[in-house]
Amino acid sequence: MTRDELQKTLSEWDKRGRYVFSRHEMRRLFPNESEKSLEKSLARMVERGLLQRAARGVYLNPYAGSQDGYAIEHIAKALRPGEYNYVSLESALSEYGVISQIPIDRLTVMTTGRKGTYRTRHGTIEFTHTKRGLDEILKSMVPVPGRPLRIATLAAARRDLRRVGRNCHLMEQEGAGDGQ
Numbered sequence: 001m002t003r004d005e006l007q008k009t010l011s012e013w014d015k016r017g018r019y020v021f022s023r024h025e026m027r028r029l030f031p032n033e034s035e036k037s038l039e040k041s042l043a044r045m046v047e048r049g050l051l052q053r054a055a056r057g058v059y060l061n062p063y064a065g066s067q068d069g070y071a072i073e074h075i076a077k078a079l080r081p082g083e084y085n086y087v088s089l090e091s092a093l094s095e096y097g098v099i100s101q102i103p104i105d106r107l108t109v110m111t112t113g114r115k116g117t118y119r120t121r122h123g124t125i126e127f128t129h130t131k132r133g134l135d136e137i138l139k140s141m142v143p144v145p146g147r148p149l150r151i152a153t154l155a156a157a158r159r160d161l162r163r164v165g166r167n168c169h170l171m172e173q174e175g176a177g178d179g180q
Contacts, residue, residue: 001030001041006050010061019064020074022081023057055079055118055125072107072122073148080127083113086141088152088160089128096154110152110160112137128164 009029013019021029027038042059045051054060058078060071076085089108093099105123115129130137140156152160 001033001038001045003045003048003050005030006041006045010050010064014061014064014066017066019061019066020054020071020078021059021061022078023059024081025078026059052121054122055120068146070146070148072120072125075118075120075122076107076109076125076127077148079116079118079125080109080111080113083111084134084137085109085111085113085127086137086150086152088140088157089126089164090161092152092154092157093161095151096157098154098158109149110137110140128160130160 010019013021013029023042026042027033030038030041033041042051046053046059049062052060052062054071054075055078058075060075073087086109087095087107088110090099090101091106091108094101107123107125109125109127110130111127112130113127116127118125118127132140139153140159141150141152143150
């Protein structure tokens, strides 16, 4: 992949509102590259500043005009493709105003994929695995226009926080209790 090929491809996707890509997606965008060649090309493009390595296997176009305030959520989606993921736990409860502590540098996500924590320049993404069934998961989240990830309903975010058993005191301190 040459610099010009990358810039042209990234520009085309930027016009469509995409600026975060998994390594697998980069592979599909440049199908004529061998595995080894793609790996070297990506490393070279990161070194030159044409791409940013957002997380292991995830790249960001730093010059995209389509960048929005949801880079960390786009990265989370790229890290767990094909899984159901939604913002929950402390991140959702903070957005709902149930807890006053705002996790500025952390995004808490429930996922049907594996758990894990990823530190990125956009903040830390914490995935917590859920074993809930698909019906229950779909009822637990709502879409927000323009946002890459869905967000837990207030009741689901409370339930998720109780289930993982951490920071429940934050809800109690704020007077939210177990009412929902």
